[in-house]
Amino acid sequence: MLKINNLSKSFVDKEAIKNINLTVNKGSILGLVGPNGAGKSTLLRTIVDIYTPDTGSVTLDGENIEDNPSIKERIGYMGDRNDYFNKWKIKHIVKHYKFAYVNFDEEKFNKINEVFQIPLNKKVTKLSKGNISRLFFMLTLSSNPDLLILDEPTSGLDPIVKRKLLKILVDDVFERETTVIISSHNLSDLESICDHIVFINDGEIIKDNSLDTLKTDMKKLQIIFKENAPEDFEHWKEFLHVDKIGRSFNAITNCCNEELMNKLKENGALFIEELDMSLEDMLVYTIEH
Template sequence: MIEISSLCKNLGDEQILKDINLKVEKGSIFGLIGENGAGKTTLIKCLTGIYKADEGEIKINGQEVFENSDVKQKIGYVADQNQYFSSFKIKELVEFYKMTYTNFSLERFKELNKIFRISEEKRIRELSKGMKMRVSLMLNLSIQPEVLILDEPTSGLDPIIKKKLMSILMEEVAERNTTIFISSHHLNDLERICDSIAIMDKGEIKYINNIEAMKDSIKKLQVVFKDKVSADFSSWNEIMTVEKLGRVNYIITKNYSKELEQKLLSHGAMFVEEIDLSLEDMFIYSMEEGKKNEKILA
């Protein structure tokens, strides 16, 4: 559905994206996470055809995105900062979208507005950031897109509306087989809805996996040894970090297996307990691991 191959992008003299390669399956929800300045928004602007790639290619349904109006008809894009005509009323913006997108559904907009509750008589300049986000979400869901690209879509939304939005997105996938590409700092939300996740750092994709596989691989182990530890297991390939608190060792794995557990037992562990991590925890530990490796290589 979405294929990004060897993508590079410079802004001025700075290289922002470096050899990005991604594939997103149709009817899936793909999450992009990373620290501020990692290049997430630049990648999204390339994906939506706002920026032209300096190298590589981006295809949706086998077609290049940049300057391709047929493909863009099928893409909904909700930006982190929604810049609309400030003097327009909501109902005038709806008319603009109806003229622009052939599949725009006024019925769908009205249905969504029963949830988001924005008066169509209000002008854009009268709206708060969260209200503008609601309008953008309604408009882009109403074009009935094949691909929905969201950059921080819960920014400015209250908890009740945010929860409703997550349900709407899952319904979009279940009922219309929509493909959703979403970037957010709210990792708990992504954990609930995403099939796969990519971690981005300094313009590069550092890690890609589906959520369940991540949970199977990245775990926290609580380990107690009988006597003094006989091995420096912090250097083992399967292990990211070790934190010690008294006799208890908290081990973060990057490739958990029952073989690793047996390996610890053979080195004198008398107690090994698995502790599942949240996506936020996994992200933090993965980023710390990457920075540790950078220091080693420097």
Template sequence: MIQIQNITKKIGNKMVLKDIELNIEKGSIFGLIGENGAGKTTLIKCLTGIYKVDVGSVKIDDEEVFENNKIKQKIGYVADQNNYFTYFKIEEIIEFYKRAYDKFSVERFERLNDIFKISKEKKIKDLSKGMKMQLSLMLNFSINPEVLILDEPTSGLDAVVKKKVIKILIDEVADNGTTVFISSHHLEEIERICDNIAIIENGEIKYVNSIENMKDSIKKLQVLFEEKAQDEIKTWDEVLCVESIGRITYIIVKDYSEELQLRLKDKGAKFIEEINLSLEDIFIYSVEEELENEKCI
């Protein structure tokens, strides 16, 4: 559905994206996570055709996105900052979307607004940040997109509204087979709804996996050794972090397997307990370059 092939993007003198490659299946929810300044929003702007890539290609249904109005009709885009025409009333922005998108449904907007209850008489300038986000979500769901691209879509929303938005998003995928690409700092939400995720760091994709596989492979181990844990373990390729407290050693591994268990037992491990990590923990351990300075507990 979405093919991002070896794209590079420079803004000014800064290389923002470096040789990015991602393939996203139709009807899936794909999450992009990374620190501030890692290149998430720039990648999204390339994906939506706002930016032209310097090298590589961005395609949806095997067609280039940039300057392709037919493909852009299929894309809903919710930005992290929703700066619409500030003096428009909501009913006027609805008319604008109706003229711009062939499949825009006023009826669907009305159904969604039964949930969010924002007066169409209000001007955009009078809306709070959260209300602007709700409006953007309603408008973009109402174009009946084949691809929905969301940049921090729950920013400014309270807990009750977030729950409603997530339900609508999950229903959108289940009912219509919509492909969703989402960037968010709220990792618990990404963990809950995404099929696959990518970690971007300094403009490069460092890791791509399904949530399920990631949780199976990246583990925290609580290990009891006969004697002090051997320093050699820190040098193993699978090991991200080692810290000992008394006779207990905590080990973060990125590729857990039965073979690794046996190697630990060969080094004197008498007891090994697996501890599942949250996506937030996995993200921290995956991107941290100086893991020896970080605590494993």
């Protein structure tokens, strides 16, 4: 189990993450989402001890990660900028990983590469952006980590490769019970693989829920009134956001209960239907509210 306690990190003129508390259970996949500059990469880099926190600590199975090489051997980190081996041939990077990570499994790497087809004789600089992402994903996964931290692993991938990568990830997590944190702006990807979602904005956690709870808590309703809608309808306190489309209204609410249904009916609502709400909708309305 990964535990993050009161983690804060500031740069000269910016408090990038503020008092972050999080628990990620073994075998679960946590999706970290938030707007540009929210603090996602800083949080991930602080978890793996690339950045030293100003306050707080991170433990894996009860042991502190900071300055702890034996725990770090159990952590796989794929950053959002994979440019540290640019001049290396891929086969030499594989050799380096074998040396650096006790659990690195070259057979597993080659098996995943049957899908991704990265030429091992090439230098990293000769690869496309998508191929660099695939390469570092393969290297990180083949290190067989207990904790896997992935910062935007699907960025730059075409939809076909992206699906293959996510399937390889989910199968591996299922088999090895890896604990995973994954950050991405591709929210539909996260929706398909995560059991837990954390929204972060301006360095702070603003939501930390299972995907099921998020979906139960926030709803999009389509409402059509028999005649005119109440004058103040778009400003009802129950709604986070209301769009008018012709005669019908789409309203986002996080208190979809009997009381609201009765209020709508008393005010002349003829038709009320619950519509599918994506993770992207949820993030946008939570941040904007």
